[in-house]
Amino acid sequence: MPRIPEDILQRIRDATDIVDLISEHVQLVKKGRNYSGLCPFHDEKTPSFSVDPERQFYHCFGCGVGGNVFKFIQEIDRVTFVEAVKFLADRAGVALPERSGPSREETEAADNLYRANDLAQKYFHHLLLNDDVGASARTYLQTRRLSGETIERFGLGYAPPEWDALLKVAGRRGLSPQILERAGLALPRSTGSGHYDRFRDRIAFPIANLSDRTIAFGARALQPDQEPKYLNSPETPIYHKGRVLYGLADTRNAIRRQDAALVVEGYMDLISLAQADIQHVVATSGTALTEDHCRLLARYARQVVLLFDGDAAGSTAAMRACEALLGTGLDARVVSLPSEHDPDTFVQTHGSDALLKRAENAQSVLDFYLKQLAKQHDLSSVEGKARAVERLKPLLAKPRDAVRRDLLLREVAERLSVDEQSLRHDLQASIRRPQQPRKAVAEPSPIATPAPPRHELELIGLLLNFPQFIPQTIQGFAPDSLSDSRTQALCRTLFDHHAHGKAIDLGMIISELEDDALTRLAAQCAAQGFDEEQVERQWRDYLLYFRKNALQKRIDNAR
Structure with missing residues (x-):
């Protein structure tokens, strides 16, 4: 069987909700944390087919079939693994490499990127906890009121100020400067000779994928004149920031239990909330909230609450996040914090109960978005309404659910006092969503x-x-x-x-x-x-x- 890169398979799995996929063939009903329905692979009158949305697998207690999204397509459509991967990649919009599988060298290269990031996390963490060089970083984290338990839980570390400290440690373990460069941990010198460490004299926040493997870092400067304040890993073959949410590997169980996720911007925001016993939280890692992020969150919760900084930059980021959320079936809401606060400072000042109360009373995404548009355009004028409608039209075309799209359209027409039929007519050209064809159900081998x-x-x-x-x-x-x-x-x-x-x-x-x-x-x-x-x-x-x-x-x- 041709080998397909592990990171490609991971991206496809992350972009595919197994409940949505199987729901195209089976009527599923939520029971506890799982979903159940009549098995599509054998005749039955009592549902014995179970789907686990958190771990993304299915199992039939009647006939014994089971697997992940790839196996389901293989069995339901009687296709090979590679054909199932191609189908799901196309469905999720994930580009596959030209060849059917990587060479041995390419596979080893991907493994080396994981090794490099894992080594960096352990090295940085050791320096923070056990080395004199990490004393200033420890002092800084104490001023941010982080406990030793919290530092250990999130694997925080310290990248030393030397230009080649990590490069030397990696070299002794057989990891070349070129590997560290591909992993986003080192940069080539401008002179064209040699490399230097990307992260220096910074607090290191390891970013993990859903398999809890370190794939990247966010790093905060310790010196007031050090720019940028936050430095993030670049995109690499194993790290795609638009598909990764910081902290999700740690907090997803709490999110599932609450059936809600609080989304913050910063690493410290998430860590501060988690230490205050607000566990159902994730953070965007140096990027705006994307539709891929939203699909990922939809696996674990029906409600998403945006909890961004209260200043103008936070409102701008919240508007971009709203644009991603309006196209989903999630119950999306926005908390408006006072302008002088971010989630970290708010919970430190007012406590977790005050923050949770604001989350409970959060306004809908559409309410927030319209209020922000009203600050940018005069909605009492024809020109202002026309510009607002132009901003909203592509967002109203996003929802796949026709009922949800219709309800949003009606509310926008009413709130802006525009003719609903005219708005509906303008949207028709934007909605071109051919449904995926279903293939015949085939019986698997007994x-x-x-x-x-x-x-x-x-x-x-x-x-x-x-x-x-x-x-x-x-x-x-x-x-x-x-x-x-x-x-x-x-x-x-x-x-x-x-x-x-x-x-x-x-x-x-x-x-x-x-x-x-x-x-x-x-x-x-x-x-x-x-x-x-x-x-x-x-x-x-x-x-x-x-x-x-x-x-x-x-x-x-x-x-």
Whole structure:
């Protein structure tokens, strides 16, 4: 099977909401945190087909099918993995490389970018916590009232003032200056000879993807005359700032529980709110909120509340974010802070309850946008209304949902006192949204082999859902302790991911598995339910159970 770059697969998965995709074929109903419906792969009267929007996979408890977005298209349309990738890439507007897969050199190059960013995060973090060179940075963070626990949680670090400190550390670990340049961590000297560190004498905020791997940095200057105040990583093959939200890997569970996300602009805004026990928050990382960001947030919550700075720049940024949000089905709202405050200073001054109360009473995106237009144009004049309508027309054409588009159009016509039919007529040319053709549903091959033992499925499921237990499991457990070759293979896959420093991401693991039976089994294992308060006890019980089995086998073989 041709190899497709991991970062391309990640971008496609991030841009594809599995609930939206499967809803084109199955009528889904929300039940708890998941969605359920009648399985499209076998006849049934009682729904046994489950879709997990957070981890982006599906599983049928009836016939055993399961997988991620790629596997669903493969099975529903009977196409190859590469064809499924091409279909979803086209659907999501993600460009694929010209060739079907990267060379070994290209694959290693992408891996090196992850290694470089991971090394930089660990190095910067060590200097901040343990080295005298980080003393000024520690003092600064204390003045910002950040606790040691918060610094540890977000992996903050300090980039030293030397021009080549990181380059030297990386070189000793086999990472060349060219690799650091491609990772956005170093720059070529203007003389054309050699490189120097991009981040120097700055607080480093590591930016992680949804697999919790460091892919970029934001860095704040410590010296008052140092420009720019915030310096961000450039776009790289593994970092696309318009598709990444700072903090989401850490806060997505809280966002899902609240069914709402507070969106702030700055790294410190997010960290300050999180320390104040406002956990359902994300930040844009050095860019405006994009439609890709909105699609990502829609996986976890139905409501988005913009919480930007109260000054003119914050209002401008909020307007751009509104333009991205109006085209979504999200319940989008905007909090207007006093002009002298940003979210960080507001929560430090007034407390978390005051901030949450403002979020509860936030105005709708359309209300905010119209009020901002009224500051820019005289809406009592014909010319002012005409200009406002021109600004609004492309936004009104964005929603895919015809009902939502119609309601927005009516409200705008009423608020601006313009003729609704005339406005509707002007919009017709903007709406050209051909629907994706549906292909015939085909039956997947039946499962012929018996299922692995229940305890083996549950152990793999526990490790998939709670990967923090993998390091300890490796120390005293061998995959051969399992009796089924398929659970052995999944166990080795998890252990290999940990050994190579890869995050345990179910979607990417499913993409890497070339065996359909293993793909289904991985989804089945991940669908196992666990009580978070009892999970450590369950983990110890499983290890004890398999150790006893292994001992009994040795005794039996010795007889």
